[in-house]
Amino acid sequence: MKRTDCYDLNTNGIVVMVEPYSQREQRNLVIYRILDANLDRAREGLRIIEEWCRFGLNNAQLTGECKGMRQELASWHTADLRSARDTLGDPGTELTHPQEEQRTSIKSLLQANFCRVQEAMRVLEEYGKLYNPNMGKALKQMRYRVYTLESNLMGYQRHQLLLRSHLYLVTSPTDKLLEIVEAALKGGLTLVQYRDKNVDDAVRLQQAQKLRQLCHNYNAIFIINDRVDIALAVDADGVHLGQQDMPIAVARQWLGPHRIIGRSTTNADEMQRAIKEGADYIGVGPVYETPTKEGKPAAGLEYVSYVAKNCSIPWFAIGGIDPNNINDVIDAGAKRVAVVRGIMQAEQPTLVTQYFLSQLNRIQPDPDHSYVESNYYPDQW
Numbered sequence: 017m018k019r020t021d022c023y024d025l026n027t028n029g030i031v032v033m034v035e036p037y038s039q040r041e042q043r044n045l046v047i048y049r050i051l052d053a054n055l056d057r058a059r060e061g062l063r064i065i066e067e068w069c070r071f072g073l074n075n076a077q078l079t080g081e082c083k084g085m086r087q088e089l090a091s092w093h094t095a096d097l098r099s100a101r102d103t104l105g106d107p108g109t110e111l112t113h114p115q116e117e118q119r120t121s122i123k124s125l126l127q128a129n130f131c132r133v134q135e136a137m138r139v140l141e142e143y144g145k146l147y148n149p150n151m152g153k154a155l156k157q158m159r160y161r162v163y164t165l166e167s168n169l170m171g172y173q174r175h176q177l178l179l180r181s182h183l184y185l186v187t188s189p190t191d192k193l194l195e196i197v198e199a200a201l202k203g204g205l206t207l208v209q210y211r212d213k214n215v216d217d218a219v220r221l222q223q224a225q226k227l228r229q230l231c232h233n234y235n236a237i238f239i240i241n242d243r244v245d246i247a248l249a250v251d252a253d254g255v256h257l258g259q260q261d262m263p264i265a266v267a268r269q270w271l272g273p274h275r276i277i278g279r280s281t282t283n284a285d286e287m288q289r290a291i292k293e294g295a296d297y298i299g300v301g302p303v304y305e306t307p308t309k310e311g312k313p314a315a316g317l318e319y320v321s322y323v324a325k326n327c328s329i330p331w332f333a334i335g336g337i338d339p340n341n342i343n344d345v346i347d348a349g350a351k352r353v354a355v356v357r358g359i360m361q362a363e364q365p366t367l368v369t370q371y372f373l374s375q376l377n378r379i380q381p382d383p384d385h386s387y388v389e390s391n392y393y394p395d396q397w
């Protein structure tokens with residue numbers, strides 16, 4: 017029912033007449049309320065994401081993108097939509113999802129809010145068409161901008177974590193795979209590569225899925241050795257490709273701009289080419305001959321020193337590195353190392369991980385130590 021103010025000629029006073037809404041008016045009112053509620057929802061969700069981009073990441077570009085979309089949403093939030101609001105009569109204000117009360121990490125908070133914004137924009141797109149055809153079109157475009165923002169933000173976080181990762185565990189086959197990797201994660205590891213050259217794909221896929229979940233629970237990056245298809249199938253953070261593996265350009269087409277691609281290098285030419293081809297990091301080795309990569313001659317500490325002086329992207333010294341020689345590798349200029357046996361065959365993987373990290377962090381103190389803390393609080397960001 018709507019109220020209409022009328023002038024009563026007999027009493028010289030105002031009377032309030034109540035007359036029923038027409039069906040069309042009722043329909044419009046419902047649409048206005050839906051649009052009003054979802055404009056609020058989308059703007060609130062964007063604001064939550066924007067605060068992280070601004071204060072958490074200090075990233076002006078991502079912050080500006082959130083703000084731009086909030087402002088565009090505000091321009092659709094007209095007075096007629098606002099005046100249709102009926103908070104007291106809205107049963108939805110009482111409803112909360114149990115997960116809203118128990119977010120455990122910034123990552124899950126961001127994911128939940130991206131979801132909320134995308135849902136709200138989908139609603140605005142559909143109901144908006146009934147209000148103003150341009151609104152439907154504008155909201156469709158904005159929803160795609162949100163998908164891009166999500167992918168950029170998650171990719172940015174991933175690359176930031178790569179930069180902060182100084183120790184890289186490359187796994188070897190063992191019955192205790194998950195146990196050992198988890199022990200290393202507990203020691204502060206933030207970068208893991210799943211490598212098993214001799215296993216059926218069905219098992220490889222299963223192991224990769226379990227490892228990915230484990231790594232993400234500990235806020236660690238999870239990379240697949242050799243196989244772009246497995247990386248995509250398990251939604252890994254990236255792949256590591258050797259000189260005989262898929263070209264970086266082809267892998268990039270499959271993986272998109274935000275996943276990590278690593279490349280093995282043994283000499284200056286391979287290093288330069290990997291950088292030019294768009295690798296996100298390189299492996300540098302073998303520093304020492306190693307049974308894990310039998311038959312591959314050592315590139316030696318000279319190559320490590322060369323890379324230290326000439327490489328513009330993150331790089332990991334690899335091959336035969338253990339607690340006894342890590343300081344020689346560091347002295348040659350390495351800030352990051354990758355190991356297989358050093359952790360996979362250690363009696364106490366947590367302790368040895370902590371030792372490796374302590375040496376790497378001692379030489380190269382990280383200005384941003386938040387990543388160290390994040391490993392004591394699994395899945396923190």
Ligand SMILES: Cc1ncc(COP(=O)(O)OP(=O)(O)O)c(N)n1
Nearest residue numbers: 241256257258259280299332334354
């Ligand atoms: C970090 C890192 N560096 C080098 C390698 C070796 O890759 P590749 O040469 O392709 O040899 P395989 O590992 O596939 O035997 C690596 N895996 N990780």
Ligand SMILES: Cc1nc(C(=O)O)sc1CCOP(=O)(O)O
Nearest residue numbers: 301302306308335336355356357
């Ligand atoms: C997988 C791998 N790639 C290397 C390279 O130089 O490209 S060396 C290597 C094995 C490293 O194993 P460990 O730490 O047990 O010596």
Ligand SMILES: [Mg+2]
Nearest residue numbers: 242257258261
């Ligand atoms: Mg390979």
